[in-house]
Amino acid sequence: MSFERTKVLVLGAGYAGIQTVAKIQQKLSRHTLDVTLINKHEFHYESTWLHEVAAGAIEWHHATYSINHIVDTLKTNFVQATVTAIDKEAKKVQTTAGEFDYDILVVALGFESESFGIQGMDEHAHTIVSPETAIAVWEEINKNFNRYLESGDNNDLSIVVGGGGFTGFEFLGELSNTIPELCKELGIDRNKVKITAIEAMPKVLPMFPDHLADYAKNFLKDNQIELMTGTAITAANDQGLMVKVGEEEKLIAGATRVWTAGVRGNQLMEKSFEGVKRGRIIVKPDLSIEGHPEIFVIGDCAAAMNGEGEGARPYPTTAQIAMQMGELTATNIGHIIKGVKTEPFNFIDRGTVCSLGSHDGIGIALGREVTGRRAAMMKRIIDTRAIFKVGGPILALSRGKLLNI
Numbered sequence: 001m002s003f004e005r006t007k008v009l010v011l012g013a014g015y016a017g018i019q020t021v022a023k024i025q026q027k028l029s030r031h032t033l034d035v036t037l038i039n040k041h042e043f044h045y046e047s048t049w050l051h052e053v054a055a056g057a058i059e060w061h062h063a064t065y066s067i068n069h070i071v072d073t074l075k076t077n078f079v080q081a082t083v084t085a086i087d088k089e090a091k092k093v094q095t096t097a098g099e100f101d102y103d104i105l106v107v108a109l110g111f112e113s114e115s116f117g118i119q120g121m122d123e124h125a126h127t128i129v130s131p132e133t134a135i136a137v138w139e140e141i142n143k144n145f146n147r148y149l150e151s152g153d154n155n156d157l158s159i160v161v162g163g164g165g166f167t168g169f170e171f172l173g174e175l176s177n178t179i180p181e182l183c184k185e186l187g188i189d190r191n192k193v194k195i196t197a198i199e200a201m202p203k204v205l206p207m208f209p210d211h212l213a214d215y216a217k218n219f220l221k222d223n224q225i226e227l228m229t230g231t232a233i234t235a236a237n238d239q240g241l242m243v244k245v246g247e248e249e250k251l252i253a254g255a256t257r258v259w260t261a262g263v264r265g266n267q268l269m270e271k272s273f274e275g276v277k278r279g280r281i282i283v284k285p286d287l288s289i290e291g292h293p294e295i296f297v298i299g300d301c302a303a304a305m306n307g308e309g310e311g312a313r314p315y316p317t318t319a320q321i322a323m324q325m326g327e328l329t330a331t332n333i334g335h336i337i338k339g340v341k342t343e344p345f346n347f348i349d350r351g352t353v354c355s356l357g358s359h360d361g362i363g364i365a366l367g368r369e370v371t372g373r374r375a376a377m378m379k380r381i382i383d384t385r386a387i388f389k390v391g392g393p394i395l396a397l398s399r400g401k402l403l404n405i
């Protein structure tokens with residue numbers, strides 16, 4: 001009988017990675033496992049709150065907590081480092097803190113921005129994909145509004161957002177609260193600020209029924225935010241975003257330009273595995289990859305299919321799914337150690353709520369439609385639950401949003 005502990009290496013402490021580690025710590029014995037968690041930052045950040053940071057509604061550190069709050073040092077070794085390469089044949093991972101080997105690998109390296117090759121987008125537009133990029137958006141708005149005080153040029157007050165999807169709407173919702181406050185603080189007339197959102201599809205927020213999407217569209221209108229639908233963005237430059245209207249190309253002015261319309265899985269995926277598309281790899285039902293039962297890929301790097309056969313589609317990339325994948329992975333690691341068959345992923349949809357600023361929103365939660373203040377309250381409960389599930393009541397009280405209700 002071997003007394004060697006199984007080496008589990010978890011890459012990334014976002015929703016998927018931190019949930020895996022939290023569940024392993026709760027369920028599995030340290031006498032059988034040697035767990036190492038590697039993450040770029042010392043802290044976990046709530047990606048689903050980044051639009052609030054980008055719109056200046058909260059400070060970036062309110063969307064984070066120290067990973068050391070979660071890690072039980074008797075069971076898990078946390079290393080702050082950036083992963084630079086994964087060698088699946090040698091079972092080794094290279095990082096800025098050296099090389100790590102593993103028996104079981106969990107890849108949970110999350111998402112990046114994807115601009116689909118739109119000319120100038122990467123150079124000229126901000127994104128909302130990490131605390132650093134979210135902070136940069138609010139700094140840019142502040143810089144431009146302060147420049148207006150010197151220049152008197154209304155263009156400095158223009159904000160253009162590429163994308164009328166979930167992230168775009170949540171960001172615009174927060175701006176509806178914070179831009180009037182910023183204008184008041186700087187003595188700027190809100191009517192001079194032009195905020196435009198551009199969506200290529202004729203419909204917005206396709207995950208919701210039309211009447212809820214209409215509610216969100218009316219919210220924008222009521223808050224002096226213009227939404228252009230069915231309008232393709234063709235390029236970005238330092239003046240704004242270029243769009244095609246009929247045969248004509250037109251500039252939609254934006255001193256601040258923010259791209260929210262595309263995400264992809266981590267670039268390391270293409271470098272490490274075969275068959276990866278836009279940073280996502282098709283995983284087997286138990287979330288391991290073909291030919292490597294010891295490698296689990298979860299969260300936004302995974303394309304987990306929602307069924308079998310021709311009609312099967314990959315699940316969308318959401319925090320809710322990432323967390324459920326993390327829980328299952330912890331269970332399946334336990335099964336591997338006991339020599340039991342691993343279980344397939346079965347997504348339990350608890351609904352989705354899209355916030356529109358701090359007091360409004362739309363959503364479907366536990367099968368019921370919600371709008372307005374009830375939706376905003378539901379969103380805070382969802383946000384707090386995510387923290388509770390990983391860190392328990394104390395972390396949920398200190399970092400959650402229930403005290404704001």
Ligand SMILES: Cc1cc2nc3c(=O)[nH]c(=O)nc-3n(C[C@H](O)[C@H](O)[C@H](O)COP(=O)(O)OP(=O)(O)OC[C@H]3O[C@@H](n4cnc5c(N)ncnc54)[C@H](O)[C@@H]3O)c2cc1C
Binds near residue numbers: 081082108268321353
């Ligand atoms: C503004 C916004 C709002 C959203 N709102 C919602 C919502 O309301 N509901 C919902 O379900 N989903 C929402 N999403 C989507 C959700 O945030 C993602 O689906 C989710 O974060 C994916 O979780 P993950 O664990 O795969 O990745 P992430 O949360 O991105 O975590 C990945 C982790 O890996 C780390 N990492 C990355 N590269 C490296 C490296 N090379 N080395 C070491 N560490 C690395 C990162 O720093 C991060 O800690 C939203 C996304 C955004 C941007």
